[in-house]
Amino acid sequence: MITIAAPAKVNLILRVLDRRSDGYHNLWSIMQTVGLEDEVSIHVAPHRSDIQLGCDDVSLRTDQSNLVYRAAAAVLERSGQSVGLDIHLAKRIPMGAGLGGGSSDAAATIVGLNRLLRLGWSPAQMADVGQVLGSDVPFFLYAPAAIVEGRGEEVRPLQLAGGRWVVLVNPGFPVETKWAYQQLSATRKGIEPLPEWLRRLETRGPLLWSEVLELAVNDFEPPVFSAHPVLRKIKEELLAAGAEIALLSGSGATVFGVFRDEVGALQAVSCFQPRRELKVFAVPACTGPLGER
Ligand code: C5P
Numbered sequence: 001m002i003t004i005a006a007p008a009k010v011n012l013i014l015r016v017l018d019r020r021s022d023g024y025h026n027l028w029s030i031m032q033t034v035g036l037e038d039e040v041s042i043h044v045a046p047h048r049s050d051i052q053l054g055c056d057d058v059s060l061r062t063d064q065s066n067l068v069y070r071a072a073a074a075v076l077e078r079s080g081q082s083v084g085l086d087i088h089l090a091k092r093i094p095m096g097a098g099l100g101g102g103s104s105d106a107a108a109t110i111v112g113l114n115r116l117l118r119l120g121w122s123p124a125q126m127a128d129v130g131q132v133l134g135s136d137v138p139f140f141l142y143a144p145a146a147i148v149e150g151r152g153e154e155v156r157p158l159q160l161a162g163g164r165w166v167v168l169v170n171p172g173f174p175v176e177t178k179w180a181y182q183q184l185s186a187t188r189k190g191i192e193p194l195p196e197w198l199r200r201l202e203t204r205g206p207l208l209w210s211e212v213l214e215l216a217v218n219d220f221e222p223p224v225f226s227a228h229p230v231l232r233k234i235k236e237e238l239l240a241a242g243a244e245i246a247l248l249s250g251s252g253a254t255v256f257g258v259f260r261d262e263v264g265a266l267q268a269v270s271c272f273q274p275r276r277e278l279k280v281f282a283v284p285a286c287t288g289p290l291g292e293r
Contacts, residue, residue: 002116003041003293006108007033007286008099009139010166010249010256012212015194016184016219024135024151025181028194030158030201030212031100031136033143034166034256035283038101039090039293040068040108042116048084051076057091067133071106074129075113083117094279096174098250100136104290107140111290127155136250144286147202159206163285165265167243169234169272170254170279175224180251183223213258216245224252231255234278241268 009031017026053062053069063069068089076082087109093101110126113119121129123141130137135152145158198215201207225232231248234255238246242264243257259265265282272280 001041001043002112003039004108004112005291005293006038006040006093006101006104006140007143007290008036008093008097008101008104008168008283009033009136009143010099010168010247010254011218012216012247012258013198014218014220014250015192015198016181017194018191019185020151022151026150027135027148027152028198029148030145031139031143031148032145032160033104033140033286034168035286036093036099036168036281038093038105038108040105040112041088041090042072042109042112043086044116045084045086049082051085051087053087053089055089055091057089060089060091060095062089067102067106068109070133071109071130071137072113074133075110075117075119078129079117079119081117085113094170094174094254096176097170097254098175098177098248098252099168099170099254100140100250103130103134103136104140106130106133106137108290110137111141115292127153140290143289156202160209160212160285161206162209163287164209164244165259165262165282165284167238167241167257167259167265167268168249168254168279168281168283169238169256171228171230171234172277172279173228173253175228175252177251180220180224183227184220187223187226188219209258213245216247218248218250220251221248224248228253237271238268241271243268 238257
């Protein structure tokens with residue numbers, strides 16, 4: 001039996017570049033995991049050969065369409081093992097939220113099975129199995145921070161010096177990723193090229209949080225804010241509550257604010273507390289890789 005924590009992520013920078021021949025878009029992103037976590041617990045049943053998945057959130061399907069199920073099936077197939085698995089997913093990360101929850105669950109399943117079945121796979125081998133499941137899966141195998149390119153499969157781990165707290169404000173409704181990409185393509189005039197100085201960050205040593213925050217941008221903000229003005233309002237409210245920066249995460253719907261310390265983050269949370277429709281979390285940025293509980 002093994003339990004792996006599956007953290008959420010935020011995108012501190014998210015540039016969406018050209019559309020590729022496979023229908024996906026090339027990205028350039030700095031991603032960082034944060035301390036809001038799902039948990040994947042896996043138990044091997046050696047005398048069976050089926051996968052049984054349970055989840056404490058009844059709104060999530062636990063059949064073969066679930067990313068955890070698909071990740072487990074992919075690992076068994078790639079490794080040639082035929083054992084039974086009982087998996088339980090404790091769901092805390094909001095869904096359709098731009099926080100990478102499904103991808104993180106899939107990555108945690110791969111990490112857990114790699115240890116439990118003693119497969120000895122490297123992060124690159126795990127990412128190879130995971131990338132077909134979701135564009136954000138490879139990132140989680142190199143977390144806590146990385147520069148992510150291509151469709152999401154090119155990941156360069158990054159050291160972000162200094163810590164921060166993050167306040168996640170989820171509006172209580174989802175934004176579908178595919179829809180957000182379509183809106184972006186339909187509304188933007190052209191693709192702003194990636195500046196050379198941004199690309200140069202790839203070859204630098206450790207980056208400071210403060211210098212990355214100065215560059216914070218998310219190309220999804222204009223189209224997603226225009227369809228959901230409440231999200232722009234949340235961004236303004238986070239800034240008014242003292243956030244160094246506030247930004248849409250991924251394609252939304254979560255907006256996050258970055259704070260120097262826990263005290264500032266908790267103060268901001270109290271500003272949103274009376275609004276029952278929102279899901280609000282104050283969490284530290286993660287400092288380590290996906291790990292065992
Ligand atoms: O890979 P994932 O399931 O997260 O992608 C959901 C949808 O988002 C894809 O079907 C695609 O339309 C869009 N997408 C994209 N370019 C990416 C990632 C996702 O166009 N790099």
